[in-house]
Amino acid sequence: MSTERFELVIGLEVHCQLKTVSKAFCGCRTTFGDAPNSNTCPVCLGLPGALPVLNEHAVSLATRAALALDCTVHPVSVFARKNYFYPDLPKGYQISQFDKPLATGGAVVISRADDGTPHVIRLTRVHMEEDAGKSVHDRYREWTAIDLNRSGTPLVEIVSEPDIRSAAEAGAYLRRMKQILEYTEVSDANMEEGSLRVDVNISVRPQGSTVLGTRTEIKNLNTFSGVERSIEVEFARQCTVIEGGGIILQQTMLWDGVRGQIRPARSKEGSHDYRYFPEPDLPALVLDAAWLDAQRASLPELPETKRTRFQNAYALSGADLEQLTATQSLADAFEAIAREAGDARRAANWVTGPLLAAVNASGGSVQDHPVSASRLGALIKLEASGQLSNAAARQIFTLMATDPADPLALARREGLLKVSDDGALVGWIDDVFAEFPVEAGRFVAGEKKLQGVLVGHVMKKSKGSADPKKINQLLSARAG
Amino acid sequence: MSGLMPAGLLSLSARELATQVGDGSVDADTLLAETFARLDEVRAGPDGLNAFLTIDRDVGVHEAARQDERAADGRSADGRLEGVPVAVKDNIATLRLPTTCASRILDGYLSPYEATAIRRLRDAGARVVGKTNMDEFAMGSSTENSAFGPSRNPHDTTRVPGGSSGGSAIAVASGVVRIALGSETGGSVRQPAAFCGVVGVKPTYGRVSRHGLVAFASSLEQIGVFGRTVDDAALALGVIAGRDPLDATSEAESVPDYATAAAGTGDSRPLDGIVIGRPMEYFPASLDPRIRALTDRAAETLRALGAEVRDVSLPHTELAIPVYYIVAPAEASSNLARFDGARYGLRSAGNGLREMYEHTRSNGFGPEVTRRILLGTYVLSAGYYDAYYKRAQAVRRLITRDFANAFAQGVHALLTPTTPSTAFALGAVSDPYEMYLSDIYTVTANLAGIPAMSQPIGRIDGLPVGGQLLAAHFDEATMFRIAYALERALGEEAHR
Amino acid sequence: MAVSEHDVRNIALLARLGIADAHLPSIVEQLNGILAHMDVLERVPLGDAALDAASAQGMPLRPDANTPVPLAREIADIAPAARDGFFLVPRLATHGDGVGSEAGEDGA
Numbered sequence A: 001m002s003t004e005r006f007e008l009v010i011g012l013e014v015h016c017q018l019k020t021v022s023k024a025f026c027g028c029r030t031t032f033g034d035a036p037n038s039n040t041c042p043v044c045l046g047l048p049g050a051l052p053v054l055n056e057h058a059v060s061l062a063t064r065a066a067l068a069l070d071c072t073v074h075p076v077s078v079f080a081r082k083n084y085f086y087p088d089l090p091k092g093y094q095i096s097q098f099d100k101p102l103a104t105g106g107a108v109v110i111s112r113a114d115d116g117t118p119h120v121i122r123l124t125r126v127h128m129e130e131d132a133g134k135s136v137h138d139r140y141r142e143w144t145a146i147d148l149n150r151s152g153t154p155l156v157e158i159v160s161e162p163d164i165r166s167a168a169e170a171g172a173y174l175r176r177m178k179q180i181l182e183y184t185e186v187s188d189a190n191m192e193e194g195s196l197r198v199d200v201n202i203s204v205r206p207q208g209s210t211v212l213g214t215r216t217e218i219k220n221l222n223t224f225s226g227v228e229r230s231i232e233v234e235f236a237r238q239c240t241v242i243e244g245g246g247i248i249l250q251q252t253m254l255w256d257g258v259r260g261q262i263r264p265a266r267s268k269e270g271s272h273d274y275r276y277f278p279e280p281d282l283p284a285l286v287l288d289a290a291w292l293d294a295q296r297a298s299l300p301e302l303p304e305t306k307r308t309r310f311q312n313a314y315a316l317s318g319a320d321l322e323q324l325t326a327t328q329s330l331a332d333a334f335e336a337i338a339r340e341a342g343d344a345r346r347a348a349n350w351v352t353g354p355l356l357a358a359v360n361a362s363g364g365s366v367q368d369h370p371v372s373a374s375r376l377g378a379l380i381k382l383e384a385s386g387q388l389s390n391a392a393a394r395q396i397f398t399l400m401a402t403d404p405a406d407p408l409a410l411a412r413r414e415g416l417l418k419v420s421d422d423g424a425l426v427g428w429i430d431d432v433f434a435e436f437p438v439e440a441g442r443f444v445a446g447e448k449k450l451q452g453v454l455v456g457h458v459m460k461k462s463k464g465s466a467d468p469k470k471i472n473q474l475l476s477a478r479a480g
Numbered sequence B: 001m002s003g004l005m006p007a008g009l010l011s012l013s014a015r016e017l018a019t020q021v022g023d024g025s026v027d028a029d030t031l032l033a034e035t036f037a038r039l040d041e042v043r044a045g046p047d048g049l050n051a052f053l054t055i056d057r058d059v060g061v062h063e064a065a066r067q068d069e070r071a072a073d074g075r076s077a078d079g080r081l082e083g084v085p086v087a088v089k090d091n092i093a094t095l096r097l098p099t100t101c102a103s104r105i106l107d108g109y110l111s112p113y114e115a116t117a118i119r120r121l122r123d124a125g126a127r128v129v130g131k132t133n134m135d136e137f138a139m140g141s142s143t144e145n146s147a148f149g150p151s152r153n154p155h156d157t158t159r160v161p162g163g164s165s166g167g168s169a170i171a172v173a174s175g176v177v178r179i180a181l182g183s184e185t186g187g188s189v190r191q192p193a194a195f196c197g198v199v200g201v202k203p204t205y206g207r208v209s210r211h212g213l214v215a216f217a218s219s220l221e222q223i224g225v226f227g228r229t230v231d232d233a234a235l236a237l238g239v240i241a242g243r244d245p246l247d248a249t250s251e252a253e254s255v256p257d258y259a260t261a262a263a264g265t266g267d268s269r270p271l272d273g274i275v276i277g278r279p280m281e282y283f284p285a286s287l288d289p290r291i292r293a294l295t296d297r298a299a300e301t302l303r304a305l306g307a308e309v310r311d312v313s314l315p316h317t318e319l320a321i322p323v324y325y326i327v328a329p330a331e332a333s334s335n336l337a338r339f340d341g342a343r344y345g346l347r348s349a350g351n352g353l354r355e356m357y358e359h360t361r362s363n364g365f366g367p368e369v370t371r372r373i374l375l376g377t378y379v380l381s382a383g384y385y386d387a388y389y390k391r392a393q394a395v396r397r398l399i400t401r402d403f404a405n406a407f408a409q410g411v412h413a414l415l416t417p418t419t420p421s422t423a424f425a426l427g428a429v430s431d432p433y434e435m436y437l438s439d440i441y442t443v444t445a446n447l448a449g450i451p452a453m454s455q456p457i458g459r460i461d462g463l464p465v466g467g468q469l470l471a472a473h474f475d476e477a478t479m480f481r482i483a484y485a486l487e488r489a490l491g492e493e494a495h496r
Numbered sequence C: 001m002a003v004s005e006h007d008v009r010n011i012a013l014l015a016r017l018g019i020a021d022a023h024l025p026s027i028v029e030q031l032n033g034i035l036a037h038m039d040v041l042e043r044v045p046l047g048d049a050a051l052d053a054a055s056a057q058g059m060p061l062r063p064d065a066n067t068p069v070p071l072a073r074e075i076a077d078i079a080p081a082a083r084d085g086f087f088l089v090p091r092l093a094t095h096g097d098g099v100g101s102e103a104g105e106d107g108a
């Protein structure tokens, strides 16, 4: 089998949970992990006579997502019922949007895997819908257990055009998407808790062809690696089928992440007729132009813009740039530290190095770290001015986590400030000459190569605080 | 069964009862005792009317305790329906009595919450004494499609009471209660009101919260009220109407005191300046001449009261039944999907999930409900949606425009017969479509969302005939003003 | 337009209504009797009524607050089968990632 002969064509549907206190159509909590069916009410249980009322904040979050993704947000959109039977879908229909979605168009820009050039992934649409509940199959032998805590949780579904050409691009697209959703505070975009779930539409065609092949859909992937691995496996499968003279059936595939296998979902022919029609319980969603403008104005600086600005303002690039703009909070922290330190390059090294190492080790966030931006900035300033060696500065940084004293005071207390005043240095040199008379004698007699050894002894004596440049000057003066 | 007009407290109007219970001149428990005695009387015997499915004999004790609680909380009682017994159609959620929709699939189902309309009735002091029989899931026009047996017309027990809110109409007509709640999707309050000789009101779509009304056809239905008189109905509607944050289709339109609309109806020409349209499509050559004559008499009466009566045309009227029987089943097929045996109600076991669904639903739903679910599923299915559902909604807009045009031409209300016939015999109509045609004059108001009501305007061979008034969106006040005047002017003629 | 037995079987499947084969002919006849009356709609000139003009007013929204309508009864009191707070339904076939598909449907 040779996948080289084929081009891979991928479109993604991302379901993203909106960060609201209550559900899309009722006042139940959206918290994760509570006792089964404890966050339910007549509406999300689908009890007879219950009616949906749309959550205002869900609308603004979905709108923010659409605006951040550069979509056209429509002043009038319409909810529709998607009808199908499933035990965790309590009403027998999902309230979604169909022919009049909240937003259409838009784009996400990724970097090409090979040369890093920008690649635009166009979006088809962004619409609002509610989540289903959870079916638990492995708890009881004869039963499937239904928990409707998640039923009615507000989602946005973000559908891309088939513009993605590899598993790596799919991964890059999802990471960008997640970043935008986090920046705009639309979603926690937490895959472990299921707040970001992905359906992959995938087809192949001979290289150079412009006709789309028959696609399959891999449903409900909830890890980045699952998305990437399942695409590789399905790509290979489709290539093999076609090379063997077979045809691809349009069907839903299921990914078994444990076995790394893909297989078709069992489903009856013709049972997928969702009978969409406008939700009669909800009038149209009408968004006022002034409100939309206010939403647009309240968007934060988006990752793409921030990357460009950081590149220009701080001369950052490559991995540092990616890392420092990964989250809004890290970017903010970096900017604050760089401002305090007055040296962006050095600040970048400190943030990507010791600070992130400490934060990762503690499992907290940059904001929670006990060394504030102003204290870290002050420390970096000491290093930049030559008063502290990098090693000494790192030592002090560690102490600062538990000691609220300012870095200069700590450096003094620990004797880690670089000593460059002649009196102290001359004293240490005298001591060294007294302790190592043979080496000192040979050095004074002209054996230059012993200077390094003597500097080392002096540094040791000073516990690292001596300024090595100054020691070298003083020693050179003694070597006749 | 004795006469339909009981003596004693039950002969007092809802307004009189509320006032007298409120000022202590009538004892609420005595009133309830008389109500239950009357209820038992009309239930007894082989000809029992089968109006009530369940009865709450402890409602007095329970509501008294609740009122004490409210008083302790410093909340003043509303009192507009203080102590007034009310019957409620069994598709409106109540906490103390089951809500079955007269379906096996909800047999014994106790709702964990109550409808907004019920809460408002109770907050105003009303006593929900029982839940009434109906066509299963409100699908029908005779109350014969009940899983718990048909109801009977109190004027002739061999005949149907109409439907789907037949039980509530009977409860009022037989003198058990002055006020009952029903629900309307295509005439389910007005048609039984006409057949049983009482007043029935279908408010503007969005006037009364649907929260707690078990959905059949969401875009068409409203909770409606029955009264023995126009004032009973007006009083009840005033209590339950108004915006509810739990129903996104309920409107914030202010609710006037409909009784003040009656002010001046004692004058000799209380309807001076009112223009009433007589839509010619509702008076075809084929109309029963006796019904035509009674409707014409009502028109003459209105003229004598000062109203101008003029002919108007609503040209798309004949399309109303086909439109209705696409839109209503389509919505029903989706609304009734939730009855799947998974979370509440009937479950019939089967081999695996799909069989459990199919057994539950085929055992739980009766033939008319099954028929409408199939019809609705079909008209929404791939390839047919545009030809049926989408097209029906477009024609529905034409029907709505017909009314808007009439009202734009200075017409305040329309007068028509409520039904093309009087109550028919039990079992007489077996063809589904023929049964659908019994709503031919009422479905238009549901499709257009406008308010409409039926009131007694005379009898044919002892059977009541209803006259229908229709008004513009949220103009129930004008509709009631005309109804009050007509009721007063017709007097006993309305029941002869 | 008219429905066939095949159509009715298909819509009965979609609607999860078990219909015995013996009943199919009479149901087909009833549905076609009703559908015949719908054909009149095909001939109606729609004009601009064909366009679905959404109301300018739009829907009322609710504030994002934890204010559910309380339940006066427990799940176990209303459910045909419940355990440990879960509703129970006949077990579904499962797949590696826990997505059941016996019902031939898929979520979200």
Ligand SMILES: [Mg+2]
Pocket: A096, A129, A157, C108
């Ligand atoms: Mg979706």
Ligand SMILES: [Zn+2]
Pocket: A023, A026, A027, A028, A039, A040, A041, A042, A043, A044, A045, A152, C068
């Ligand atoms: Zn809820």
